[in-house]
Amino acid sequence: MEYAHDPMVVANAEGIILWVNRAFTEVTGYPQEFAVGNSTRILKSGVQGLDFYEAFWNSLIVTGHWSGEIWNRRSDGSLYREWLEIYPLNFKGQGRYYFTVFQEITNERDITLDIQMAGKLQRSLAPKPILDNNDVRIQTAQRGMYSVTGDLYDYLWLNDRVLIGFIADVMGHGMSAAMQAGTVRVLFKETLQQMTALGDALKVLNKSIGHYLANDTFAAALCFIVDLESHEFRYASAGIHTFYHQDGLGLHKIQVDSLYLGVAEDVEFNEYRLRLHRGDRLYLMTDGFYDLLPSTIQSFPVGLETIDKDIERFLGQFLIQDDITLMNIEVL
Amino acid sequence: MPVDIEKHGERIVVQLDGQMYVPDAAMLRERLLQYMDKGVQEVEVNMRQLDFIDSAGLGVLIGIHKRLLERGGHVTLRGLRGSVKELFTLTRLDKVFEIKDSD
Structure with missing residues (x-):
């Protein structure tokens, strides 16, 4: 604990500091020999009001734990923001002590939290991963190398018999790819709603996409x-060169x-075009998933019904080096 | 992944060996951009010893190709083979790049 990365403090019930580690001195500027014996009030910034400390002590007494953001003061007078967790320590017959560990909240940490928030937002904007009706079932799984992803997919019913959709991958990873993926999604949806000749739609998209992508x-x-009237799967590709079709004869x-x-x-x-029959399955994927597959497979390694569980098991074998999207479609 | 780069005036020769994944691609991109900032106009990439490249690696080559085209330079790829060559065919990048000495 002496050499732990995060600053740590042990104090008694009166708030007298009994022990601090080296990281405490690095963040607060107080040498160990000064801090020990002094009150934890040396850190008090004055930013938090009485209400804060009432809630703090209430939580500690009632739940035995408190965690949250707090402003404290360094030895040089400067203020810093930290994420603090405090736990009581009970030694039989020796009174009550408190163990505190904190992390300084830096710009880097703010940015990390912000990216995690962007990832949540991105997932909430994606279509529901499972589309299930009487005629067709789609299940999707997506994993980003980071919290956000440059992969995208969408689908919508043009009428009650024709489903149109896409799966796409903006090259790169992280925030820059995710930002571009957001605009590309709008471009794809608008184009495909107006143009159902898929080759032509890609031609138009190819001409306009340059305005939305980095150089x-x-x-x-x-x-x-997926045309349930003509029993066809129509598709056009731009760089997603491989997918799998499972029919009564096997996996193609x-x-x-x-x-x-x-x-x-x-x-x-x-x-x-591909002829579709009841029970046929299509497995569409971005290259992040395709690159993990052996060149020849007899059966697809991720089941339709168990996609989330299977994909975790499958991906667990690899060091993931790309964003991954898998879309499984079944004709019922 | 080992990457050798030799400079001959405004031309560089890049030797790629083994397997090229995201971190290798990012490093290669930085190195090539530094050479381009120094006025390199022609990039020749020898891929005979390259066993695997993913879209991140292709992205570096495409990015360099587009930048050089804008200023009148160009990229030549040499010695594509196996799955690397297959990928260039499937993605039709064999029509975009000048490719020489391919198996």
Whole structure:
């Protein structure tokens, strides 16, 4: 504990400091020999009012624990913000003591918390991962290398028999990729709602996407339509070159040559069709997942019903080096 | 991943070996940008010893290619083979880059 990364303090019930570690001195500026024997009031900033300390002591007495943000003062008079946790220590017959550990809240920590918040927001804006009706079932799993992801997907019913959707990957990771993914999502949705000829839609997207991506960034995408009237899966690809189709005969690896979006101007993209039967399954993925698969597989390693559990088990074998999205579609 | 870079005037020759993942790609990008800041116009990348590249690595090559095109330079790739060559075919990047001595 003496060499622990976070500052630590042990004080008695009267607030007299009995022990501090080295990190305490580094953050507060008080040498150990000065702090020990002094009151914890040497740290008091005056920022918190009486109400704060009442709630603090109430929590400590009632729950035996307090954690939260607090402003304290260094030996040089400067104020700092810390995340503090305090626990009582009871030694039989020797009275009550308090053990405190804190972390200074720096700009870096604020930024980390902010990115985590952005990740939550991003997940809340994504479509529901499970779409289940009488005709088709879609389940998706997404994992970001960091809290946020540059992968994106969406789907919507054009009418009660035609479902249109996409899976895409803005190259890069972290906040910059996530910011671009947010605008690319809007671009994709608006384009696909107006253009159901998927090759043409990708051509239009390729021309406009450059305005929304950083200079040396590009995107991979696969757009699709599940047409329950004609029993077809129509798709067009831009750099997402592989997906899998499971039918009554087995698992088929479908590969299509296509260029990424945002690499070159005036690129043609083709639309392809697959015949769909009841019970068929399609496994669409970004390259973060594809790169983890062996080149030949007999059965798909992630089940439709158990996608979340299976993907954790599957990904557990690897060091994840990319954002990952897997979308499984089943025709019922 | 070992990366050797030799400079010959306005041209550099980059030797990629082994497997190229995200951290290698980020490092390569920084090194290549430094050379470009010094006025390098031609980049030749020897990929004969490269066994794996993911989209992060492709991103570095595409980014450098786009930047050099804007200022009249260009990227040449050499010695693509195996899964690396297959990836360039599947993503049609073999039509974007000038590729030489491929298996």
